[in-house]
Amino acid sequence: MEKREEIYRGKAKTVFATNDADKLILYFRDDTSMLDGQKIEQLERKGEINNRFNAFIMQKLEDANIPTQFDTLLSTNESIVKKLQMIPVECVVRNYAAGSLVRRLGVEEGVALEPPIFELFLKNDKLHDPIINESVAITFRWASLEQLTRMKELALQVNEVLTKLFDKAGLILVDFKLEFGLFHGEIVLGDEFSPDGARLWDKETHKKLDKDRFRQGLGEVVEGYIEVANRLGVPL
Ligand code: ADP
Numbered sequence: 001m002e003k004r005e006e007i008y009r010g011k012a013k014t015v016f017a018t019n020d021a022d023k024l025i026l027y028f029r030d031d032t033s034m035l036d037g038q039k040i041e042q043l044e045r046k047g048e049i050n051n052r053f054n055a056f057i058m059q060k061l062e063d064a065n066i067p068t069q070f071d072t073l074l075s076t077n078e079s080i081v082k083k084l085q086m087i088p089v090e091c092v093v094r095n096y097a098a099g100s101l102v103r104r105l106g107v108e109e110g111v112a113l114e115p116p117i118f119e120l121f122l123k124n125d126k127l128h129d130p131i132i133n134e135s136v137a138i139t140f141r142w143a144s145l146e147q148l149t150r151m152k153e154l155a156l157q158v159n160e161v162l163t164k165l166f167d168k169a170g171l172i173l174v175d176f177k178l179e180f181g182l183f184h185g186e187i188v189l190g191d192e193f194s195p196d197g198a199r200l201w202d203k204e205t206h207k208k209l210d211k212d213r214f215r216q217g218l219g220e221v222v223e224g225y226i227e228v229a230n231r232l233g234v235p236l
């Protein structure tokens, strides 16, 4: 596999083309952002940990027959993935109330959500990722009804698999964000699954071990990610 030109530099990852038209290299940087990129900091080792964490989780999802982008762990900070035509809609699954749901609906943080809530947001930093629904996404041709139905089905399957996996590691999967794309017409899970895009709490103490440590200035951000990785058995 030959690495070619940089094709996109996002807030946390850089995307490189390869000599294979169907493959990309994702480079996980140490950059950590909040407020849609208004605040950015470098957190030493974060890129490496998220790269290894993502590879571990994507493989668990593949084992559960969920189609993912994942191909190969290439180096400390890089993975080879399928090149997807990304759908500009973020899918969020919530098992407990936190974050924007608490702010929007005034519910108490930590309230159990049964059945889990599934939400859609437009991926657009300038507009601060506004909440949307299926009707909006269909009208603006961001995704078809069939694609949205599949995305929801897969997101809820991911939730089933990962809730159990994290529970066994003494962790609560509070909520998470997924991005999907098309690979030769099929809906496939893309982007990443890491503590940057999920809320993970210790089961007993409810200590936050995810990006909320950065957002809320709690310190020991990467230490939190490492603790989660160690508990899951992610090789670091
Ligand atoms: P952002 O764009 O939100 O700042 P990142 O820094 O994570 O996010 O950049 C990674 C970019 O690569 C995102 O825009 C994401 O949608 C895109 N991406 C992730 N996985 C794939 C993939 N498999 N194929 C094509 N694009 C992808």
Ligand code: UDP
Pocket (backbone or CB within 6 Å): 090, 092, 098, 099, 100, 101, 129, 175, 176, 177, 196, 197, 198, 199, 211
């Ligand atoms: N999330 C994300 N990227 C975003 C917005 C949210 O990865 O652009 C994740 C976030 O880490 C959390 C979940 O999606 O695990 C739900 O986020 P929420 O809507 O509560 O927004 P936030 O409070 O993070 O702004």
